[in-house]
Amino acid sequence: MASSLLWKRIWKHKLFYLFMLPGIIWFFLFSYVPLYSIQVAFRDFTFSKGFTGSAWAGLKYFRQFFDYYQSGTIIRNTIIISLMKLLIGFPMPIILAILLNEVHNRKFKKIVQTLSYLPYFVSWIVVITLMQRLLTPYGGPINDMITSIFGSSPIQFLNNTTWFYQVVVGSDIWKNIGWSSIIYMATISSIDQQLYEAAKIDGAGRFRQMWHVTLPGIRGIAVILFILATGSLMSAGYEQLLLLNGPATTAIGSVLDVHVINSGISAGRLSYAAAVGLFQSLIALILIVTVNRIARKFSDVTLF
Incomplete structure (x- = not known):
């Protein structure tokens, strides 16, 4: 019947x-x-024998990875970089979407939206090449500006452990902030305008309207996206790290994604x-399930 x-x-x-x-x-x-x-992970896989013809190896390759002398460093680097991207990068699209929602000049708003969206469609190879031209200490515009304003010597931003995390997180935010803000802007546009009118009648200014109307209106989608984002804590992004990491930054830049590709x-x-x-x-599955259960306890919005 059912x-x-x-x-x-x-x-x-x-x-x-x-x-x-x-x-x-x-x-x-x-x-x-x-x-x-x-099943490839549990077999001594060869192309000639295929999936089912290759000999069964059990947990052999898992043990090899955990016995590898750099496995702890690679896992730690992956978690640190992914956590920095999550904690710093996750709120940025929300802030951008809220700020754009407060802009009433439609022409200026479209220009800002377009400029923020464009980097998402540019490959990491082009982005890293552009960064190398901008940040080079040998005639790069950023270092020329720093030298002329502060009178200090040029800074080696790339292949430098001091600036590595800042460059990785900053470039990731710049590339993805506009595209990620689309979902929040769509959610904000669906908020009942009568709520803003009621807030104005109660004497709420623009900041209090953002705090009491806009943020609660996007809380549900933000929780869902945050739950999904936690699944990437073991994936720092192989393409960006493969291009940015060099011999000088191997100790803090070697991550699981690049290790798998290599x-x-x-x-x-x-x-x-x-x-x-x-x-x-x-690990990603465990993180998503765990964070979803935590969200279920403190919120009425969950992924499943």
């Missing part, structure tokens, strides 16, 4: 399900079908790389 009612509802809303079909097919092909290859592609250790990648995914 199944027949379900199919009747699906048939009634068949056009909506039809629109969902391409997304469902995409997720099935690229997110669920590849799960079959998880092990799997450069060294050809596919089973080892799959094991490390699976370890990342399991």
Whole structure:
């Protein structure tokens, strides 16, 4: 009986399900079908023998990773960089969306939105190349400005342990802040304008309207996005770190993402790389479930 009612509802809303079909097919092909290859992490995989023909290795490659003398450093670096990106970078799109919502000059607002969105569509290779030109101590505009204003010697921003975290987090925020703010701006636009009118009648200024109307209005979506963001604490972003990290910053810049790419592609250790990648995914799943349960205790908004 219940199944027949379900199919009747699906048939009634068949056009909506039809629109969902391409997304469902995409997720099935690229997110669920590849799960079959998880077994690579537990086998001595070779291309000639394939998935099922390769010998079973059990937890051999997991033990190899944890026995690796730099595994602790790599995990620590990944957590530190990811945590800094989360704690510093997560509020930035919210702040940008709220500030843009308070701008009434539509032309200026569109210009700021466009300029903030554009970096998201630029590859990290172009971004790092641009940073190298801007931050170089040999005639770079940033160092020229610092020298002319403060009279100090040029600063080596790149390949410098003192400035490494600032450059990594700052470039990540600059690249993603505009795109991430779109969701919050859409949520703000859906807030009932009568709430703002009621706040004005009660004597609330623009700051108090932001605090008592805008922030509560986007709290739900912010909680959901924060829960999802915690799943990336074991993934600091391989492309950015692969390009920014150098010999001078290896001690604080070596992360799991780069280690997986170097092990799997450069060294050809596919089973080892799959094991490390699976370890990342399991930790991400545990983090998301844990933070979701914490959110359920303190909020009525949860992911599942």
